[in-house]
Amino acid sequence: MTFTDDLKKENEDIFQMIFDHPFVQGIGKGELPKEAVEHYIKADFEFLNAFIQVYSLALSKSVNREDMAYFHEQIQFTLYDEVKPHLNFSEYIGVRFEDLQGHPLPPSGDHYIKHMLYHANMGTLAETLGALLPCPWTYLEIGQKLINKYQPTKEHPFYKWMHFYAESGKETEEMRKRLDVLAANSPVDEQNRIKDAFRKSCQLELAFWEMSLTCETWSGELAVIK
Numbered sequence: 016m017t018f019t020d021d022l023k024k025e026n027e028d029i030f031q032m033i034f035d036h037p038f039v040q041g042i043g044k045g046e047l048p049k050e051a052v053e054h055y056i057k058a059d060f061e062f063l064n065a066f067i068q069v070y071s072l073a074l075s076k077s078v079n080r081e082d083m084a085y086f087h088e089q090i091q092f093t094l095y096d097e098v099k100p101h102l103n104f105s106e107y108i109g110v111r112f113e114d115l116q117g118h119p120l121p122p123s124g125d126h127y128i129k130h131m132l133y134h135a136n137m138g139t140l141a142e143t144l145g146a147l148l149p150c151p152w153t154y155l156e157i158g159q160k161l162i163n164k165y166q167p168t169k170e171h172p173f174y175k176w177m178h179f180y181a182e183s184g185k186e187t188e189e190m191r192k193r194l195d196v197l198a199a200n201s202p203v204d205e206q207n208r209i210k211d212a213f214r215k216s217c218q219l220e221l222a223f224w225e226m227s228l229t230c231e232t233w234s235g236e237l238a239v240i241k
């Protein structure tokens with residue numbers, strides 16, 4: 016068992032709760048409230064901006080060219096390829112993607128990006144990867160399991176979304192490989208911080224789906240500053 020095999024086993028409960036979440040199941044069924052999808056895209060555009068910033072902090076902690084090239088590639092991927100699933104969702108709600116950008120993150124999304132930024136700013140490269148890994152891993156599993164369960168055809172409204180993530184296994188594999196090497200050389204207290212960062216990111220992935228479905232907002236009248 017590798018370190019990341021253990022992480023997956025310890026967090027199987029949250030992976031299952033994510034797959035069972037009504038927003039995720041709604042993707043598989045091809046039926047989702049348009050307001051919830053709009054809430055998701057607005058938040059996720061900002062989430063990806065933060066993800067790119069976290070990758071760049073990880074790049075700054077890299078000590079060899081291979082890791083630098085890896086984070087550079089992942090920044091490119093997030094900037095240009097991750098737009099495709101957003102476009103699929105935007106088409107479904109009939110709103111231009113450009114009109115869904117620049118909105119402040121709701122509380123759970125805000126919590127998630129600050130959690131990642133905390134580990135990237137205060138922790139080691141391994142800790143940063145621990146906080147990042149649930150993002151590609153939970154989406155890979157969602158894509159694969161939804162396709163398996165619902166067998167979508169090309170006419171399914173979220174066919175592209177599901178295939179994009181089901182075929183993103185390389186991202187998860189590469190990140191796992193790096194974390195496994197780093198964690199094997201980490202002291203126990205650092206391994207515990209990696210485990211904590213990973214579990215909280217899994218829980219915040221779940222919270223992100225719930226935030227979208229319930230159109231979560233900040234309380235009170237005062238507008239939130241982005």
Ligand SMILES: Cc1ncc(C[n+]2csc(CCO)c2C)c(N)n1
Pocket residue numbers: 059062063066089092093097150151152154183186220223
């Ligand atoms: C809340 C949330 N979690 C995960 C993803 C998917 N995702 C975002 S960046 C990335 C890895 C790129 O290297 C992946 C798989 C998302 N869109 N939104």
